[in-house]
Amino acid sequence: MKHVTNKDWTDAVRERILSDGTALSSAGWAAVERRVRRSAALRHGGLAAAVLLPVIALLLWSPWRQAATPPAAPAPRLAESSGSVPPEPPASLRSGPLAATSPSNFIPGPASVIPDVIGDLPLAARPADNGVPADMDETAPSVAEEASPSFSGADSHHSPALTGEAEEGIPIRAWDEGKTARQRPRLALRVHAATAVRGVSVAGGMLPLTVMKQITEEGHWIEVGSAVSTGDDPSGAGDKVMVYVPSETKWVSETVQTPQAPVFPMAVGISLDVPISRHWALTTGLDYCQRPGNSVYNNQPQSLVVHYFGVPVEIHCLFWPESRFRVFAGAGVKVEKSLFVTGGEPLQDPFLFSANLQAGADVRILPGIRLYVAPVLSQFLNKSAYNNTWDTNPHVSLRMGMSFEL
Amino acid sequence: MDEQELAIRCARGDGAARRELYETYGSRLLALCRRYASDSAEAEDLMQDAFVKIFRVIGRFRWTRPSSLYSWMARVTLNLAFDSAKKRRRLARELADVESLSALPADEPGYDEAASVPLDVLQAMIASLPEGYRTVFNLYCIEELSHKEIAALLGIKERSSSASLARARASLARSIRQFLNGEGPFFVRGTFPKMKQ
Numbered sequence: 001m002k003h004v005t006n007k008d009w010t011d012a013v014r015e016r017i018l019s020d021g022t023a024l025s026s027a028g029w030a031a032v033e034r035r036v037r038r039s040a041a042l043r044h045g046g047l048a049a050a051v052l053l054p055v056i057a058l059l060l061w062s063p064w065r066q067a068a069t070p071p072a073a074p075a076p077r078l079a080e081s082s083g084s085v086p087p088e089p090p091a092s093l094r095s096g097p098l099a100a101t102s103p104s105n106f107i108p109g110p111a112s113v114i115p116d117v118i119g120d121l122p123l124a125a126r127p128a129d130n131g132v133p134a135d136m137d138e139t140a141p142s143v144a145e146e147a148s149p150s151f152s153g154a155d156s157h158h159s160p161a162l163t164g165e166a167e168e169g170i171p172i173r174a175w176d177e178g179k180t181a182r183q184r185p186r187l188a189l190r191v192h193a194a195t196a197v198r199g200v201s202v203a204g205g206m207l208p209l210t211v212m213k214q215i216t217e218e219g220h221w222i223e224v225g226s227a228v229s230t231g232d233d234p235s236g237a238g239d240k241v242m243v244y245v246p247s248e249t250k251w252v253s254e255t256v257q258t259p260q261a262p263v264f265p266m267a268v269g270i271s272l273d274v275p276i277s278r279h280w281a282l283t284t285g286l287d288y289c290q291r292p293g294n295s296v297y298n299n300q301p302q303s304l305v306v307h308y309f310g311v312p313v314e315i316h317c318l319f320w321p322e323s324r325f326r327v328f329a330g331a332g333v334k335v336e337k338s339l340f341v342t343g344g345e346p347l348q349d350p351f352l353f354s355a356n357l358q359a360g361a362d363v364r365i366l367p368g369i370r371l372y373v374a375p376v377l378s379q380f381l382n383k384s385a386y387n388n389t390w391d392t393n394p395h396v397s398l399r400m401g402m403s404f405e406l
Numbered sequence: 407m408d409e410q411e412l413a414i415r416c417a418r419g420d421g422a423a424r425r426e427l428y429e430t431y432g433s434r435l436l437a438l439c440r441r442y443a444s445d446s447a448e449a450e451d452l453m454q455d456a457f458v459k460i461f462r463v464i465g466r467f468r469w470t471r472p473s474s475l476y477s478w479m480a481r482v483t484l485n486l487a488f489d490s491a492k493k494r495r496r497l498a499r500e501l502a503d504v505e506s507l508s509a510l511p512a513d514e515p516g517y518d519e520a521a522s523v524p525l526d527v528l529q530a531m532i533a534s535l536p537e538g539y540r541t542v543f544n545l546y547c548i549e550e551l552s553h554k555e556i557a558a559l560l561g562i563k564e565r566s567s568s569a570s571l572a573r574a575r576a577s578l579a580r581s582i583r584q585f586l587n588g589e590g591p592f593f594v595r596g597t598f599p600k601m602k603q
Contacts, residue, residue: 009520009582010547010575016525017532017548022437025450029428032457036424039458261421302422343421 037263048268206257207294207387209301219247258301258387260292261343265390271312273403278321283314283332293386295347302344306386308352310336328374329359338384352391353381360399368405373398409475417465424461431476432457435483441544442487456483480549484559494561500538501562501570512579519586531581534591535574542567543574 221242271285286309293306314332334356338349360374375398380391389395412430415423436453443449460482467478488494523531532540545551545559546567553567560567581591 007517009515009517009579012517012520013528013532013578014548014550016521016523016528018437020437020525020529022433022440024429024432024436028432028450028454029425032428032454033421033424035454035458036461039462043462342419 033262206259207389208255209258209294209296209387210253210255214249215252216247216249220245256301258294259303260294260388261303261305263290263292263305265289265291267397269310269312273316279318281316281318283312283316283330285312286310287312287334287336289336291388291390293341293384293388295344295386297345297347304341304344304386306338306341306349306384306388308336308338310334310352312356314356314358324364325361326363326370327359327361329357330374331355331357334378338386341386347385349385350382352384354378355381358399362403370403370405371401372403373400375399409472410469413464413467413469413475416461417467427460428457431479434476435479438480438483438549439487441548442484442541452483452487456486459486484545484549484551488559497538497541497560498562498566500536501542501560501566510576512576513583514575514579515582515586520582523582523585527585528582531578531585534581535577539570539574539577542570543578546571 221244223240224243225241227239227241267287267289269285269287269289271283271287273281273283275281288307288309290305290307293304295302295304312332312334314330316328316330319327332355334354336352336354338346338352340346356376356378358374358376360372362370362372364370375396377394377396379394383391412423412427416427432453435456436449439449439452439456440446443452456479460479463482467475469475488497520528532543535543541560542556545556546553551559553564553571556562556567557564
């Protein structure tokens with residue numbers, strides 16, 4: 001925009017056109033603000049999806065999932081512990097679908113020892129309950145018979161997984177040997193939505209703020225008494241005596257109702273569940289959340305959106321831990337720190353501590369992936385520097401999310 | 407709050423600064439949008455879209471001189487107004503149709519003569535130009551873009567932009583001259599005083 005026009009008739013046209021003021025509609029700013037918020041939400045949602053989708057894809061199609069090869073380790077251990085070497089299956093059996101599997105990978109044992117990949121084999125080649133392929137039962141009974149004594153051998157307690165004693169204590173993947181399914185940590189990706197139980201509504205509402213206001217009192221006369229007669233001139237007796245009080249400027253406090261920033265209190269987080277027993281698990285992670293908060297800056301009330309990062313530590317009790325649908329309850333504490341604000345100037349905000357109780361349920365939708373929902377009742381233990389309804393009232397939030405078994 | 411501070415605070419997401427930016431420049435941007443939108447609702451929509459984009463990219467604004475914030479905002483708005491490929495194709499097609507506006511040279515009015523034409527008459531004269539010519543005229547004469555910038559914005563050649571401007575100027579000059587002479591479609595006897603001196 002750097003061209004220079006000569007002062008000709010088009011300049012007159014330009015000046016006339018630009019002199020025309022166009023009035024903005026009263027609802028214009030509200031519409032722009034709404035659009036800005038929507039656009040930001042879409043952008044953040046897209047960003048979150050862009051980050052989460054590869055993670056989900058990685059967890060769903062990760063190499064260790066695909067490479068569910070039969071564990072090679074238990075067989076030698078079986079041989080060592082029992083002191084007897086199970087004979088190799090006859091050559092005729094090796095011509096079957098399992099022939100590609102080396103003898104050392106052939107594991108007599110409970111069906112669950114056999115990796116998932118066997119489910120893809122023809123029915124005849126699938127192992128029976130004793131771990132022997134169905135078509136081997138009659139043709140080579142010696143395999144099962146000779147292997148079975150080793151299960152009850154003196155050292156069989158070294159490999160309980162092979163004995164079938166522990167229904168849950170069965171390693172599924174080579175790298176995970178020795179860990180049961182319930183002992184593996186679960187990576188839980190969470191999305192929370194929060195709303196206040198009482199107090200003001202979540203988006204909007206007014207909060208009282210105390211601001212200092214400077215007022216100037218005009219100079220005025222006040223009556224201080226009546227004049228008395230002095231000596232010879234009694235005429236002034238009884239007149240009012242007035243004193244002039246000059247104008248004065250002073251500060252007074254005033255309570256003003258300030259609207260809360262129209263933002264939906266939303267939290268997202270990532271957390272890690274670490275099982276400590278069959279029913280109990282510890283959870284920790286990192287949460288981000290935004291909440292409205294008001295403050296006074298330079299004696300001006302301001303409506304802000306405060307952005308917090310927090311670390312929760314919770315303990316959960318799982319009911320029916322192995323079933324597809326589970327119920328859980330938990331309690332915990334969370335420490336939060338406001339890192340930045342939007343819509344105004346930040347204040348020095350202390351660490352915020354809160355305690356919470358929750359109960360929820362989750363359902364397995366795919367192997368290793370669960371969806372969960374849990375209402376949470378929280379109470380802050382100290383007050384924020386920002387005026388809000390969150391740290392004074394208990395509030396309920398609804399956590400929803402997805403958890404991935406690592 | 408000066409331009410620089412306003413832009414910095416808007417980039418930080420300060421709601422009060424954003425509102426101030428809207429209230430300071432909204433009216434001018436709305437007027438700009440009206441010049442390139444088909445109706446007032448579309449203009450309002452365009453202005454709101456422009457502000458959403460401005461708030462998103464204001465971190466990239468670099469202050470160089472007084473009023474550079476408005477120039478930058480106007481440029482963002484113009485880019486948004488002409489980012490539709492369909493609209494650009496329609497304008498380019500219209501500008502290629504050289505027969506739609508006479509290329510005859512006109513007796514151009516002087517500065518004072520043009521300044522004496524009432525605003526609503528001027529607006530009606532500009533509005534009566536075919537859309538492509540009106541767009542080039544507005545971009546060059548009102549927004550003060552160069553032909554190179556207009557060509558890049560509309561996806562046309564520079565030569566096409568200057569030829570279109572010449573035709574638009576000639577047409578507008580004829581309309582103004584007719585009005586000043588008390589003739590033509592924009593002069594309604596008794597409504598406007600005769601401007602001829």
